[in-house]
Amino acid sequence: MSEGKYSQVVIIGAGFSGLTMACQLQNQLKEFDYTIYERSKEVGGTWSANKYPGCAVDIPAALYSLSFAPHPGFSKLCPSQAEVLDYFHEVAKRYRVLEHVACQTEWEGAVWQESSRTWSVRLRDLVSGRVFHHECKILISAVGALVNPNSFDLPGVDSFCGEIVHTARWRDGLSLRKKDVVVVGNGASAAQLIPAVIHETKSITQFIRTPQYYVPNDNFDISAFWKAVFRWIPGFLLLFRFLIFVYLETAMAMIGLGQQGSRSRLVASSKSKAYMTGSAPEKYWPLLVPEYEIGCKRRVFDKAKYIPCLQNDRLLLTNDPIVAIQESSVLTQSGKAYPADTIVLATGFSLTHWDVDVRGRGNRSREEHWKEFGCIEAYQSIAMNGFPNFFYLLGPNSGRAHTSTLFAIENHTHLILRVVRPILEGRASSVEVKRESEVRYNQQLQSAIEKTVFTDSCGTYFNDSRTGRNWFIYPWSSFQLWYSTHWAGLDDWSYEATAPVESCLRPEKSLLQLCRCRIDSSVRQGIYHGY
Ligand SMILES: Cc1cc2nc3c(=O)[nH]c(=O)nc-3n(C[C@H](O)[C@H](O)[C@H](O)COP(=O)(O)OP(=O)(O)OC[C@H]3O[C@@H](n4cnc5c(N)ncnc54)[C@H](O)[C@@H]3O)c2cc1C
Numbered sequence: 176m177s178e179g180k181y182s183q184v185v186i187i188g189a190g191f192s193g194l195t196m197a198c199q200l201q202n203q204l205k206e207f208d209y210t211i212y213e214r215s216k217e218v219g220g221t222w223s224a225n226k227y228p229g230c231a232v233d234i235p236a237a238l239y240s241l242s243f244a245p246h247p248g249f250s251k252l253c254p255s256q257a258e259v260l261d262y263f264h265e266v267a268k269r270y271r272v273l274e275h276v277a278c279q280t281e282w283e284g285a286v287w288q289e290s291s292r293t294w295s296v297r298l299r300d301l302v303s304g305r306v307f308h309h310e311c312k313i314l315i316s317a318v319g320a321l322v323n324p325n326s327f328d329l330p331g332v333d334s335f336c337g338e339i340v341h342t343a344r345w346r347d348g349l350s351l352r353k354k355d356v357v358v359v360g361n362g363a364s365a366a367q368l369i370p371a372v373i374h375e376t377k378s379i380t381q382f383i384r385t386p387q388y389y390v391p392n393d394n395f396d397i398s399a400f401w402k403a404v405f406r407w408i409p410g411f412l413l414l415f416r417f418l419i420f421v422y423l424e425t426a427m428a429m430i431g432l433g434q435q436g437s438r439s440r441l442v443a444s445s446k447s448k449a450y451m452t453g454s455a456p457e458k459y460w461p462l463l464v465p466e467y468e469i470g471c472k473r474r475v476f477d478k479a480k481y482i483p484c485l486q487n488d489r490l491l492l493t494n495d496p497i498v499a500i501q502e503s504s505v506l507t508q509s510g511k512a513y514p515a516d517t518i519v520l521a522t523g524f525s526l527t528h529w530d531v532d533v534r535g536r537g538n539r540s541r542e543e544h545w546k547e548f549g550c551i552e553a554y555q556s557i558a559m560n561g562f563p564n565f566f567y568l569l570g571p572n573s574g575r576a577h578t579s580t581l582f583a584i585e586n587h588t589h590l591i592l593r594v595v596r597p598i599l600e601g602r603a604s605s606v607e608v609k610r611e612s613e614v615r616y617n618q619q620l621q622s623a624i625e626k627t628v629f630t631d632s633c634g635t636y637f638n639d640s641r642t643g644r645n646w647f648i649y650p651w652s653s654f655q656l657w658y659s660t661h662w663a664g665l666d667d668w669s670y671e672a673t674a675p676v677e678s679c680l681r682p683e684k685s686l687l688q689l690c691r692c693r694i695d696s697s698v699r700q701g702i703y704h705g706y
């Protein structure tokens with residue numbers, strides 16, 4: 176990699192968001208002048224970070240795959256982390272994305288430069304420690320949402336003789352064989368890990384805090400026959416993908432607070448409770464069965480059969496909180512000590528991935544921007560007024576709890592490309608969402624969330640504890656997401672022109688290319704701030 180001081184686009188993060196953006200920049204805009212910076216040693220994001228035993232995708236891969244890179248070869252309906260990562264590498268290779276990636280480079284900050292209409296991006300080479308700058312027209316934050324492990328700091332941590340490992344920082348070759356293992360947490364990560372390792376450990380003590388709704392669920396092998404069908408019968412994989420999409424989308428019925436919502440939640444929670452009480456020992460029922468509304472947190476699809484594992488004598492479940500760590504045990508509030516050779520933190524992720532210092536117009540920080548809005552937010556999850564040419568993928572309130580996250584990533588990529596096309600084609604120098612549009616979107620979003628179960632207090636990481644606002648969830652349906660990213664909102668942007676602009680002022684009528692040349696009328700007047 177050369178010094179790489181300038182490129183049209185800089186993308187931060189080489190997970191599915193960064194990959195999708197890179198592929199579509201090439202596909203749709205024929206833009207090859209981009210660089211991806213990634214702080215890890217390898218690309219893949221979530222799927223390279225989470226190498227704990229048992230890690231797998233829980234949305235069928237026919238849907239949890241990129242629409243422009245269908246893959247008929249998955250061995251299971253919901254394949255393992257390793258297979259998803261292989262798929263990632265395959266797509267990255269096919270699109271020659273890897274040539275654009277600089278790994279082990281951390282993004283530290285970015286400043287908007289009014290004079291040149293560019294971003295100056297501050298980066299640190301994690302190998303040499305050297306700090307350098309990279310200038311670009313368009314800056315894309317694709318840093319993920321579940322990337323920074325929650326910290327774990329209890330008295331005595333330093334005196335512990337064994338290893339303490341977070342599920343998203345699994346050490347290659349770490350074995351739990353014949354070990355007394357402590358697992359902290361009971362989310363999807365813990366529920367995949369425990370069934371995968373229980374048989375080789377000496378014991379597992381699992382510490383939980385808030386119960387989860389575990390949903391009975393199966394995984395299937397995909398036989399050679401079906402793989403062939405997916406590969407050779409035109410449209411079959413696409414049809415299958417669509418059916419899964421529609422099926423999963425029916426879970427949206429569960430999130431509304433109205434009567435229909437209550438009814439479908441009752442059905443879903445009864446099924447989940449029956450599963451837990453039917454498959455786990457009675458002594459654990461009080462620990463397992465939640466009181467909050469189902470759907471408030473992402474449900475745990477129990478494909479790995481964690482709940483039946485609770486029958487195994489090697490596994491002990493407790494909600495007695497750990498208060499201190501000792502050399503080879505953990506001490507709990509009730510005064511008990513539990514043996515520990517290894518402590519596995521399945522404790523989830525912290526809301527720090529947007530802490531990087533980003534400064535827009537007038538040197539205003541993103542923190543100040545959010546303070547003014549009262550919460551973490553972005554127009555359509557992708558942009559903030561005052562931060563021209565800066566976009567998020569998997570940004571604020573783009574999270575999906577019931578379907579494939581890649582749907583949101585792909586569709587937001589599409590929206591971003593619609594918006595930045597004039598910039599990359601040299602017909603405008605900057606684009607920015609209008610302030611009133613961002614305000615209006617945010618009001619609509621908050622009032623939509625108000626009408627859902629996501630306001631129930633279930634202790635989910637969706638809730639930003641500093642503001643009490645949900646920073647994660649997209650409260651509308653996938654159809655709405657699709658519509659709003661493909662068709663709506665063209666008037667919410669203001670462009671600053673580069674001369675000459677006349678050729679661009681006539682919107683093209685072709686529906687599919689609605690965005691091609693559509694530039695806000697303010698460009699004509701040479702005014703870029705639409706407010
Ligand atoms: C264990 C696990 C299982 C999941 N399973 C599913 C599932 O079944 N279905 C589903 O829909 N979703 C699932 N998800 C959500 C998943 O995160 C998304 O589906 C998707 O992979 C997110 O892609 P991303 O590129 O946006 O983020 P990530 O994959 O997290 O990639 C972000 C990248 O940015 C890098 N980065 C972050 N900050 C910086 C910085 N400052 N400088 C440089 N680089 C940086 C990170 O190192 C990372 O590589 C799961 C998440 C986890 C943690």
Ligand SMILES: NC(=O)c1ccc[n+]([C@@H]2O[C@H](COP(=O)([O-])OP(=O)(O)OC[C@H]3O[C@@H](n4cnc5c(N)ncnc54)[C@H](OP(=O)(O)O)[C@@H]3O)[C@@H](O)[C@H]2O)c1
Binds near residue numbers: 325363365383521522
């Ligand atoms: N494809 C999949 O199947 C899959 C696999 C893994 C993860 N994911 C997704 O990725 C996200 C993160 O999952 P995750 O399981 O890693 O994290 P998570 O869902 O946030 O779960 C973390 C769990 O740890 C508990 N916890 C945290 N600190 C604790 C402490 N000090 N003591 C006791 N318990 C503590 C939390 O309890 P509280 O609720 O009380 O805070 C929570 O139950 C989720 O959206 C999940 O659905 C999906």
Ligand SMILES: *[C@@H]1O[C@H](CO)[C@@H](O)[C@H](O)[C@H]1NC(C)=O
Binds near residue numbers: 534538
């Ligand atoms: C922007 O603000 C930061 C923090 O207040 C300050 O350190 C920096 O010098 C400012 N930059 C400019 C160009 O004013």
Ligand SMILES: *[C@@H]1O[C@H](CO)[C@@H](O)[C@H](O)[C@H]1NC(C)=O
Binds near residue numbers: 241581582583585589
């Ligand atoms: C929107 O997402 C869906 C599902 O991933 C995909 O089929 C569709 O092509 C996406 N639209 C675009 C333009 O990326």
Ligand SMILES: *[C@@H]1O[C@H](CO)[C@@H](O)[C@H](O)[C@H]1NC(C)=O
Binds near residue numbers: 634638644
């Ligand atoms: C969000 O967190 C705050 C602070 O911890 C809490 O007071 C509030 O009830 C939570 N809200 C929800 C909806 O969980």
